[in-house]
Amino acid sequence: MTTTVRAWLIDDSPSSRLQARLGRAWRITGALSRNPLAVVGAAIILVLILTAIFAPFIATHGPLKQDLTQRLLAPGAANWMGTDELGRDIWSRVVYGARITLVIVAMVAILAAPAGLIIGAVAGYFGGWTDRILMGITDVFLSMPKLILALALVAALGPGIENAIIAIAITSWPGYARIARAETLTFKNSEFIAAIRLQGASAMRVILGHVLPLCTSSMIVRVTLDMAGIILTAAGLGFIGLGAQPPLPEWGAMIARGRSFILDQWWVATMPGFAIIIVSLGFCFLGDGLRDVLDPKSGEQH
Amino acid sequence: MNTPLLEVDNLRVTFPTPRGDIDVVRSVSFTLGRERLGIVGESGSGKSMTGRSILKLIRAPGTVSADRLAFDGIDLLAQSEKQMRAIRGARISMVMQDPKFSLNPVMTIGEQIAEALLTHQRLPRREVGQRVKAMLESVRIDDPERVAKLYPHEVSGGMGQRVMIAMMLIPEPDLLIADEPTSALDVSVQAQVLDIIDELVKRKGMGLIFISHDLNLVSSYCDRILVMNTGRVVEECEAGELRNATHPYTRGLLAAIPRLDETRDELPVLDRSAWANS
Amino acid sequence: MTALSLNNLDISYGETPITHGVSLDIAEGESFALVGESGSGKSTILKAIAGLAPEWTGSITAFGKSRSHGIDRHFARLCQMVFQDPYGSLHPRKTIDATLSEPLTIHGIGSQNERVEAVMASVGLDRKFRFRFPHQLSGGQRQRVAIARALMLEPKILLLDEPTSALDVSVQAEILNLLKRLRREQNLTFLMVTHNLPVVSFLCDRLAVMRQGRIVEIADVADLKQGALREAYSRELMEISATHAA
Numbered sequence: 001m002t003t004t005v006r007a008w009l010i011d012d013s014p015s016s017r018l019q020a021r022l023g024r025a026w027r028i029t030g031a032l033s034r035n036p037l038a039v040v041g042a043a044i045i046l047v048l049i050l051t052a053i054f055a056p057f058i059a060t061h062g063p064l065k066q067d068l069t070q071r072l073l074a075p076g077a078a079n080w081m082g083t084d085e086l087g088r089d090i091w092s093r094v095v096y097g098a099r100i101t102l103v104i105v106a107m108v109a110i111l112a113a114p115a116g117l118i119i120g121a122v123a124g125y126f127g128g129w130t131d132r133i134l135m136g137i138t139d140v141f142l143s144m145p146k147l148i149l150a151l152a153l154v155a156a157l158g159p160g161i162e163n164a165i166i167a168i169a170i171t172s173w174p175g176y177a178r179i180a181r182a183e184t185l186t187f188k189n190s191e192f193i194a195a196i197r198l199q200g201a202s203a204m205r206v207i208l209g210h211v212l213p214l215c216t217s218s219m220i221v222r223v224t225l226d227m228a229g230i231i232l233t234a235a236g237l238g239f240i241g242l243g244a245q246p247p248l249p250e251w252g253a254m255i256a257r258g259r260s261f262i263l264d265q266w267w268v269a270t271m272p273g274f275a276i277i278i279v280s281l282g283f284c285f286l287g288d289g290l291r292d293v294l295d296p297k298s299g300e301q302h
Numbered sequence: 303m304n305t306p307l308l309e310v311d312n313l314r315v316t317f318p319t320p321r322g323d324i325d326v327v328r329s330v331s332f333t334l335g336r337e338r339l340g341i342v343g344e345s346g347s348g349k350s351m352t353g354r355s356i357l358k359l360i361r362a363p364g365t366v367s368a369d370r371l372a373f374d375g376i377d378l379l380a381q382s383e384k385q386m387r388a389i390r391g392a393r394i395s396m397v398m399q400d401p402k403f404s405l406n407p408v409m410t411i412g413e414q415i416a417e418a419l420l421t422h423q424r425l426p427r428r429e430v431g432q433r434v435k436a437m438l439e440s441v442r443i444d445d446p447e448r449v450a451k452l453y454p455h456e457v458s459g460g461m462g463q464r465v466m467i468a469m470m471l472i473p474e475p476d477l478l479i480a481d482e483p484t485s486a487l488d489v490s491v492q493a494q495v496l497d498i499i500d501e502l503v504k505r506k507g508m509g510l511i512f513i514s515h516d517l518n519l520v521s522s523y524c525d526r527i528l529v530m531n532t533g534r535v536v537e538e539c540e541a542g543e544l545r546n547a548t549h550p551y552t553r554g555l556l557a558a559i560p561r562l563d564e565t566r567d568e569l570p571v572l573d574r575s576a577w578a579n580s
Numbered sequence: 581m582t583a584l585s586l587n588n589l590d591i592s593y594g595e596t597p598i599t600h601g602v603s604l605d606i607a608e609g610e611s612f613a614l615v616g617e618s619g620s621g622k623s624t625i626l627k628a629i630a631g632l633a634p635e636w637t638g639s640i641t642a643f644g645k646s647r648s649h650g651i652d653r654h655f656a657r658l659c660q661m662v663f664q665d666p667y668g669s670l671h672p673r674k675t676i677d678a679t680l681s682e683p684l685t686i687h688g689i690g691s692q693n694e695r696v697e698a699v700m701a702s703v704g705l706d707r708k709f710r711f712r713f714p715h716q717l718s719g720g721q722r723q724r725v726a727i728a729r730a731l732m733l734e735p736k737i738l739l740l741d742e743p744t745s746a747l748d749v750s751v752q753a754e755i756l757n758l759l760k761r762l763r764r765e766q767n768l769t770f771l772m773v774t775h776n777l778p779v780v781s782f783l784c785d786r787l788a789v790m791r792q793g794r795i796v797e798i799a800d801v802a803d804l805k806q807g808a809l810r811e812a813y814s815r816e817l818m819e820i821s822a823t824h825a826a
Contacts, residue, residue: 012708012712012716013708013709013711013712014675014711014712015710015711016711017675017677017678017711019711020675020677020711020712020713024713190668191663191664191665191668191669192668192669192670192671192672194630194632194661194663194669195661195663195669195726195729196671196682197631197632197651198630198631198632198651198656198660198661199656199660199682199683199686199687199729199732199733200651200652200653200655200656200657200683200686200687201682201686205686209682210671210674213673213674214671214672214673344748344749344750344751345719345748459618488617488618488775489617489775489817489820489821490617490816490817490820491617493820515748515749516749517749554750555749555750558749558750558752558753559749559753559778560752560753560756560776560778560779560781560782561778561781562777562778562781562804562805562818562821562822563781563805563806564778564781564782564805565805566782567760568757568760569753569756569757569782570753571750571753571754571757572750572753
């Protein structure tokens, strides 16, 4: 059975569109699985996703449950990562924190990447004044440091996790727009785009159907690599109190609260810190692996 | 002339693929004196790989093996990369297809030619200038002093290719490998560039390996011809005898070329059934 | 009937003029060649007819209708183009099926499945190639796909921009035979740009020799075969071709 499925996937002469697409996905997955770092990265992210989904089963305590008699306990059998200053179990809070992190990352990717992609492709494809205006706006955003801009936005919108997501999304789309524009410019004058224009295709169809699919692979790579930065920005906002609000178990906010006891009760700040580092690394590894596999400039064979 | 300039015996170039090793050149043997040898074949025939393997320019993971691969008595397979660098350019030069990709865009033409010369020998500055000027003149560039100051993007394709030839020939190598040197050029410029190569090769008594897909071109500029197909030499003959080629592949190729006074209603097509289903 | 008519066509890129006063009439079902060296403006004329070089003055008329400067859907049904480079003219991420169905979708034409299969059969592509990606095909097969794409809308005029110059001679022979057959079967009008005079001799009825943006001479291919071109420059081009074919 497995051998026939495999043969169907790697068939040189697929008999339907679906088979052709799945075959391509299979070859990319195969190439990715030969890259050890990418596998490690993918595994970390898979664990993050599973943790977020099954948090109630993985956590040993309620993430918000306080027990003032159990304050600042060192890691042990009952509390695997110790407890914080309100007697909450840090392991459970880190586990539930995965949900918040994942929501932030996913929302930013859903908001920022398509916006950047479309703005960049439109600017690159039409050129002229469209390009100048759209890229002018992009440059205004790019000219300010990301964290400062996000800070200003959150300060204006008011602290909270939704506003943090909006702020991070607003600061990250210009980078994607730049990439999409550059990619579009390299393909715009190619013969296959000329050919589809000669068939009478509208600009909309050319951009959505023919230009964007060529930008997506570099975009996926870039977004994956940016995930680490997004997590850190979210944690940073949480740390200074502008992101997730207490008592939400957001990793950055947890570090901020643990800061006061860093010398005597190191685990309070360190455990969520580890979580941030591992997840960021996971995204970096996966992004690097994806770049090797998807980058059209490295002589793609898939 | 006791030892031939180049001896190639049972040359093999292998590339590993997920489905097993693939020989892109298999058991190719020939010897070359100070003469003009043409290697003809279609894409994928292994003709360029043969040329590159002589300079050991096959990139990993490809590997070159041979019973003998000797240039002027030097066993090339035994040379280290460093020793090969001393041979490349100084004794064996290579002209590639497209000058746009072979010239450094941020150096003037004069600087690049001078560098090609100085890589292999030390010379006083004035003499370098004179040699560069003389070389540009010998590739029929009328105004060498002006052209030497230009950047590659400021010259035409034909001029660029002549500059490439000047660069390759200024260290006075013994063997020139020209891999499709004119395919990117206009027909009228092609003839001019080939005439220049031909004249310089004859005058300096060099050996020439001329790699091309164009049977007619090769037969008019070479003494001897190897026809390659799927990594093997299928035919070896004197250039003048090409019309009387015996191998069906060579005959098929010759017949498939349209003629200026074409009267056939349909061109004969090679029977590819042997490899069409791969 | 005149299929394609150019009248006093001046094409420019920005400030640079490319062609000067080009006038041509090509009859329906005729195969016409534009020959000349690079920079003679021959490819630019094809681009202007196709709509890819919109800066021109004069007129371009196809079957009695004037052409606008941009790309319009009506003209797309009438006239299609095959490009030189079979590696660059197919979208690398689209299967052959997607490439061939797209023009049908754009023009809202039904029974796509049958039409794609029919056109693939007529250009000699096996059905097994239908869901492959371009990188899984050879140069000759890709050029067949490019020709098939141009035929999807059943145009009457085909613009051919050096359709075989990137191919091996044996593959070139196959593609030339294919083009000749398609023209006969579908009564197509060809306008081909090439620098290869023997190809003109095989595929075309008439030719125009171009130099520096101007037409030097318009002649019958019979004259080319007999070496009876009038202008000195045309004969020069012929001689170079002849020495190569020695």
